[in-house]
Amino acid sequence: MVGTGGKYLSLPFGAFYDTTDQIAGSTTTAYPITLNSISFENGVTIENSSQITFANEGVYNIQFSLQLANTDNATQDIDVWFRKNGVDIANSNSRFGLAPRKSALDPYHVIASLNFVDSFMPNDYLQLYWCTSNVLAYIEHYAAGTTPTRPAIPSVILTATFVSSVPE
DSSP: OOOOSGGGOOOOEEEEEEOSOBOOSOTTOOEEOOOOEEEEEEBEEEETTTEEEESSOEEEEEEEEEEEEEOSSSOEEEEEEEEETTEEOTTOOEEEEEOOOSBTTBOEEEEEEEEEEEEEOTTOEEEEEEEESSTTEEEOOBOOBTTTTBOOBOSEEEEEEEEEOOOO
16 A cells, blocks of 8 residues: 555755855856755756756746855845846846954854745756945855854755656
8 A cells, every 4th residue: 555645745845045255256246056965866967066966847936045155345236036047037137235344353144045936847957146336245155153063054955856757
């Protein structure tokens, strides 16, 4: 007898993160956000360190959080948007404003978080891109802490979850 019920479903998903700082070399260039670690994957994978690739047709909910930091003495902005198969997705950009650093040794930091729903065909890929108003505003990771002991903070966390088949 084959099991029945929700616990026997196997839907496509992926959960990824990055453990490095991502620093822009220029304010006039768009950069792909990279992912260097896999928590889980089932039909959603990472290719070329930034391409979230879908093996199965469907509608997916993409969620991300970015640990943003600003070491400048002035307010700065970071824009984040989606590209599908190498083409910017219209109206997918978000701008995150970062306050000036708190002190010389303590940057301003905040989590940027968003979800996005789109449909994908087999072998389609999605990327997050970003740019900054100043190279002193960037995507930062933090090492595990002590006193009290606490886990590291990834610079990026991204999940892709299957929502449904593509509507006809």
